[in-house]
Amino acid sequence: MQSLFAIKNAAKAESDQMQCQILAGIFFKQIGRDMILKFVRTFLLEAFQPQIRWSMHTLVHNLFKNASSQNQIDLYEILMSLWPDAMNVYGAKSAQYCDLVGYFNLKLADDSYHHDYITKLIDSFHTQNRLLQNHPNSLIYESVGELDGLYLESEPCFICNNVEQPTQTLKLNALKVDARFTTSQQIYKLAATYSVQKILFKLSEVRKTKMIQTITVYFTNRQSHSIVDLKMNAKLWSKAKQVRVEPGQSELKVELQLPIVCSSLMFEYVDFYERDSDKSAEAAVLQCPRCSASVPAHPGVCNTCGENVFQCHKCRAIN
Known part of the structure; x- marks a missing residue:
């Protein structure tokens, strides 16, 4: 058997x-x-x-x-x-x-x-x-003995410094304590200092005629500055990465070669896609209801009399 x-x-x-x-x-x-x-x-x-x-x-x-x-x-x-x-x-x-x-x-x-x-x-x-x-710092490294890293290098090594540690996915709303906004930026002050390896954006077209083309991520670990100071002083920020968004893309994953240690984050929306309908609307010419002068649709304010052209010629109600 x-x-x-x-x-x-x-x-x-x-x-x-x-x-x-x-x-x-x-x-x-x-x-x-x-x-x-x-x-x-x-x-x-x-x-x-x-x-x-x-x-x-x-x-x-x-x-x-x-x-x-x-x-x-x-x-x-x-x-x-x-x-x-x-x-x-x-x-x-x-x-x-x-x-x-x-x-x-x-x-x-x-x-x-x-x-x-x-x-x-x-x-x-x-x-x-x-x-x-023949490395410039070889004698120094030999004299100081064994170290866990190469701390004298001016540029980080993307292989040696990539410590493989478990990460956790968290929503930004759970981390932020304050936020400020400008016409092209979102600034968030975080509750503590975090090591960030990856950022996931979920995009929705608020304005159908204009879509985001480029996003730049900035960070800082200066906790002593208020968010107002961070908003007003560009020198406090360091650039982490700039990524391009494809037309119609709803999700964007930003993966960093090295984790960034930060207490505040800023997202800047640099360039936009403009659709043909938006361009034709901006190129349209309207007539001023007060002085009858020709006024471009964008911004829609008469250069002669300052009147808003987006209003009814009879009742002057702004559309």
């Missing part, structure tokens, strides 16, 4: 292996090299969440195991084409990528074609080590 189960399990495992090999063959046949390169770069190197990178690591590993010899070489060459970016751009996020490169090198050790790749790997390490050794 036990031998029968063993035979069935072995047959099932062999069948699963064959199906995986067929699926891997279809994958490499149907998807081009450029698409695979973009797919690997996006989810193995650019993804901020380590869970996504490890899932991609598992997928690439299984594709390699079940691929033919030629497809294994193609996949290895695709990964090696990303090596300069992995070393120079992605930093700590390339851990899963480097693990795959090491595994591929071990499995393809009998082939001489990848000798050039190994030489390039060693040259890249030498180049990066020289850059670190």
